[in-house]
């Protein structure tokens with residue numbers, strides 16, 4: 220019909236979910252001249268404080284930065300971020316060992332979760348509808364039903380629906396009823412809890428430009444710096460273990476055993492109080508395909524692929540979804556009937572690869588990564604890379620500091636493992 224030829228000017232794109240990926244997507248479509256309506260179930264976050272239980276700070280790396288750059292948002296986010304150029308590995312005896320990420324400029328950037336949603340408002344053609352919760356939508360007519368704060372139901376139509384409503388997506392529910400839709404969901408036995416490490420005499424309690432890691436096999440903790448000179452510490456531990464720690468004294472005993480250096484920095488009283496502020500949160504891994512439904516609807520971000528946070532790539536992968544979709548919109552000049560299936564064909568293998576890599580990291584770290592092993596592994600990676608920079612690129616480097624497609628990085632990593640095996644073994648035989 221001739222309206223598919225009409226310019227994007229008078230087409231309406233409904234972005235369901237105003238989180239990190241929804242907000243960025245709104246910018247991408249608005250920049251193209253579409254009329255964008257964002258529907259977000261939560262109240263306007265300018266009123267609401269920190270969302271309960273959500274990770275409040277995140278590691279932004281290369282893929283995410285490239286996506287932000289495309290819509291001119293990189294500078295504002297980067298200016299409010301703190302660069303982390305190395306990991307700081309905390310051993311049980313309190314020794315701190317820095318391991319640089321690699322070359323200069325290879326930094327991961329601390330990003331505050333609350334920064335992006337309102338960036339979408341910079342475009343006049345974008346309307347943010349808060350307190351609009353999607354209840355259902357029809358795959359025949361594309362009509363969406365929203366529940367508003369006043370309890371009224373509102374029916375909305377759009378030329379394209381972009382499902383960015385997170386790991387428990389209501390948009391994806393309709394996909395589950397389509398034949399040939401593949402879906403898997405796995406909860407891991409670990410939970411996470413966030414603790415705040417306050418500044419000491421107005422200064423960071425630890426070195427700020429590092430991603431602090433306490434690898435203790437089953438128990439892991441990380442600390443990311445915040446602009447207000449606090450650190451947000453995230454403790455990862457099996458739910459069974461969380462259930463064993465029920466009193467303040469047991470918390471201190473546990474930290475004394477595994478993270479002794481953090482007790483004076485978090486403060487024993489704050490530790491006893493904050494530890495019980497919220498229950499440990501669950502972590503789920505969701506994989507599905509296809510990501511689209513005819514020329515009507517497409518899933519992006521956690522709605523398409525929720526990953527466990529052991530690679531710090533969930534948001535980066537979701538942001539890269541927006542960038543890849545935009546590249547395909549250019550290639551197929553915004554023809555949704557061609558863009559959507561091509562997006563599924565290109566993006567599913569990569570998002571499934573990072574979901575697998577994140578789960579692999581979780582299993583690796585949970586089973587045998589303590590500080591010695593962490594240091595050894597990274598030392599080997601960095602040394603091999605120094606000796607043969609074009610032959611061996613550490614997997615973490617490919618994932619975090621390049622836009623090598625996630626599934627290509629995995630293929631290359633398997634190939635490198637063979638090469639490394641061969642080098643080690645052949646030199647062993649020579650030595651014998």
Ligand SMILES: Cc1cc2nc3c(=O)[nH]c(=O)nc-3n(C[C@H](O)[C@H](O)[C@H](O)COP(=O)(O)OP(=O)(O)OC[C@H]3O[C@@H](n4cnc5c(N)ncnc54)[C@H](O)[C@@H]3O)c2cc1C
Nearest residue numbers: 236238239240260274278353384385520521531533534535
């Ligand atoms: C502990 C932890 C640490 C993490 N650390 C990192 C990190 O360091 N780096 C990184 O890249 N990623 C990290 N992540 C992953 C990152 O948080 C997610 O990948 C990212 O938030 C996904 O963004 P999204 O917009 O797709 O989904 P969400 O951020 O979940 O946003 C979904 C939005 O949709 C709204 N919504 C939901 N249902 C409806 C509905 N029915 N109607 C309307 N609106 C709805 C929600 O209110 C929400 O605002 C971490 C995750 C966790 C849990």
Ligand SMILES: Cc1cnn(-c2ccc(OCc3ccccc3)c(C(=O)O)c2)c1-c1ccc(Cl)c(F)c1
Nearest residue numbers: 278306432439441528529530531583588593596615
């Ligand atoms: C938020 C964020 C950003 N990046 N990373 C990350 C993840 C894994 C890493 O190595 C895995 C490994 C080290 C040694 C041996 C095998 C695997 C490294 C690294 O190489 O520095 C960095 C995280 C993160 C997230 C959760 C936990 Cl629990 C954690 F520790 C870190």
